[in-house]
Amino acid sequence: MTTTLSVIGVGYLGAVHAAAMAELGHDVIGLDIDAERISALQAGIPPFHEPGFEQILRRGLDSGRLRFTTDYADLAHAEVHFLGLGTPQRADGFGADLSHLDAAVASLAQVLPARGGAPTLVVGKSTVPAGTARVLAERLAPVEGADLLWNPEFLREGFAVQDTLDPDRLVYGVHEPETPAAERAVAMLDRVYARILEREAPRLVMGYEAAELVKASANAFLATKISFINAVSEMCEATGADVTDVARAIGMDDRIGSKFLRAGVGFGGGCLPKDIRAFMASAEQHGVGEALGFLREVDAVNERRRTRVVELAGEMLGDLTDRRITVLGAAFKPDSDDTRDSPALDVACRLRAAGAQVTVTDPQALDNAGRRLGGLVELEPDTDEALRGTELTVLLTEWDQYRELDPVRTASLVEAPRMIDGRNVLTPQVWREAGWEIRSLGRASTPNGPRPTAPGTEPAPARTGRIDAPAAPARNRLQPV
Numbered sequence: 121m122t123t124t125l126s127v128i129g130v131g132y133l134g135a136v137h138a139a140a141m142a143e144l145g146h147d148v149i150g151l152d153i154d155a156e157r158i159s160a161l162q163a164g165i166p167p168f169h170e171p172g173f174e175q176i177l178r179r180g181l182d183s184g185r186l187r188f189t190t191d192y193a194d195l196a197h198a199e200v201h202f203l204g205l206g207t208p209q210r211a212d213g214f215g216a217d218l219s220h221l222d223a224a225v226a227s228l229a230q231v232l233p234a235r236g237g238a239p240t241l242v243v244g245k246s247t248v249p250a251g252t253a254r255v256l257a258e259r260l261a262p263v264e265g266a267d268l269l270w271n272p273e274f275l276r277e278g279f280a281v282q283d284t285l286d287p288d289r290l291v292y293g294v295h296e297p298e299t300p301a302a303e304r305a306v307a308m309l310d311r312v313y314a315r316i317l318e319r320e321a322p323r324l325v326m327g328y329e330a331a332e333l334v335k336a337s338a339n340a341f342l343a344t345k346i347s348f349i350n351a352v353s354e355m356c357e358a359t360g361a362d363v364t365d366v367a368r369a370i371g372m373d374d375r376i377g378s379k380f381l382r383a384g385v386g387f388g389g390g391c392l393p394k395d396i397r398a399f400m401a402s403a404e405q406h407g408v409g410e411a412l413g414f415l416r417e418v419d420a421v422n423e424r425r426r427t428r429v430v431e432l433a434g435e436m437l438g439d440l441t442d443r444r445i446t447v448l449g450a451a452f453k454p455d456s457d458d459t460r461d462s463p464a465l466d467v468a469c470r471l472r473a474a475g476a477q478v479t480v481t482d483p484q485a486l487d488n489a490g491r492r493l494g495g496l497v498e499l500e501p502d503t504d505e506a507l508r509g510t511e512l513t514v515l516l517t518e519w520d521q522y523r524e525l526d527p528v529r530t531a532s533l534v535e536a537p538r539m540i541d542g543r544n545v546l547t548p549q550v551w552r553e554a555g556w557e558i559r560s561l562g563r564a565s566t567p568n569g570p571r572p573t574a575p576g577t578e579p580a581p582a583r584t585g586r587i588d589a590p591a592a593p594a595r596n597r598l599q600p601v
């Protein structure tokens with residue numbers, strides 16, 4: 121059944137959601153206050169790189185089921201309104217900035233009375249601190265017929281279309297489960313998602329706060345998992361172990377699972393970093409800051425991996441002043457042109473700050489990188505050109521074309537065959553055999569031993585395949601099984 125619906129805020133999440141809803145057969149109008157973005161979308165031009173998005177955008181526009189506007193008055197007759205506004209980190213702290221969401225709800229409340237009390241559903245999709253939905257519901261309470269439901273979005277960039285049309289689960293947060301109002305809201309959203317529910321996607325109904333916490337906890341868990349393996353990575357560097365061996369073996373325990381155990385330069389992007397900080401800030405506000413204190417360490421481990429890459433560059437080149445370094449990758453992850461909190465760009469800036477002449481290359485993200493970095497580093501779209509004459513290559517975003525680089529051919533381009541693999545995607549032995557000095561995060565710097573011990577510390581244990589435990593009563597020693 122076709123529903124007339126709106127999507128307010130057509131950033132990454134909202135634009136994909138709007139096109140996906142048109143794909144499901146609904147009449148969709150997307151709204152944003154950014155007129156440039158609206159004209160681009162209306163012309164079928166995706167404002168970001170996302171596989172499959174352009175096709176569903178154009179299909180929606182061509183079918184007449186999808187259009188875009190900057191005017192709230194155009195939304196007045198929609199039965200369902202999705203809120204896809206961004207909730208960035210506040211300029212003055214760790215908390216989430218809810219000003220876009222507040223402004224959108226205020227504008228929407230002005231036009232809702234045009235429905236004359238007919239049932240109207242407002243559906244929040246943004247990532248918000250627990251308690252936000254209840255406050256917004258109070259603001260909408262005076263509008264006759266309007267209900268609010270919180271339906272967090274779990275989409276990953278690079279898989280956004282698939283994650284929207286074929287999600288792992290649908291979470292519905294309601295004012296009070298099992299009341300007639302909640303059942304009415306749930307039934308309305310079920311109609312919108314009917315084709316998704318037919319595919320047997322699990323649908324979970326819960327209170328507002330639980331739905332808000334599902335999203336915050338999911339992202340915090342993922343960030344923690346990445347930082348966990350990156351912390352182990354530091355231990356691997358200290359002991360001469362290979363973190364990819366450790367990750368592979370622990371990931372085979374299906375209670376742990378192998379996903380999100382890729383050690384490297386850590387997480388970035390528009391979600392995980394800001395969401396763990398907002399989660400901590402929210403916990404503080406609710407008086408349980410200590411409970412989420414470990415997320416500070418998750419953030420710190422993530423930060424240290426970036427520092428470690430710069431340290432490795434120093435270990436390989438000595439003084440970095442005027443040394444030529446090429447950074448492979450600008451996006452925070454492959455298949456995206458998003459450079460928000462990108463580890464690759466952050467490391468490029470740090471190398472530049474240490475005096476190096478840095479060239480950054482990326483197949484999709486150089487426009488965004490340029491906007492973020494200004495003229496700080498050189499941007500070169502062609503990989504070969506970027507590599508020509510460089511003294512150190514640093515792989516920081518694992519695009520396929522960088523994973524698949526041929527070490528022999530690449531050696532013929534560079535000035536010196538030195539590589540830092542910040543994502544553990546190259547096979548060190550193959551590169552060493554081709555004459556490269558290669559260092560990785562969480563892997564021994566040479567095939568035969570741990571990285572050199574820092575001055576003033578105990579010598580690192582020899583790589584005997586066994587770690588000597590510190591002196592401890594025999595009964596506490598781990599016995600081989």
Ligand code: UDX
Nearest residue numbers: 273274275276277380381382386387388389391452453
């Ligand atoms: C994330 C969540 O996955 C998604 O569910 C949520 O809705 C939004 O935030 P996204 O930001 O698109 O999605 O990126 P994701 O694929 O989760 O990767 C985040 C970062 O972690 C990237 O920088 C990636 O390179 C890094 N990462 C991921 C690792 O360093 N190691 C891993 O094993 C996995």
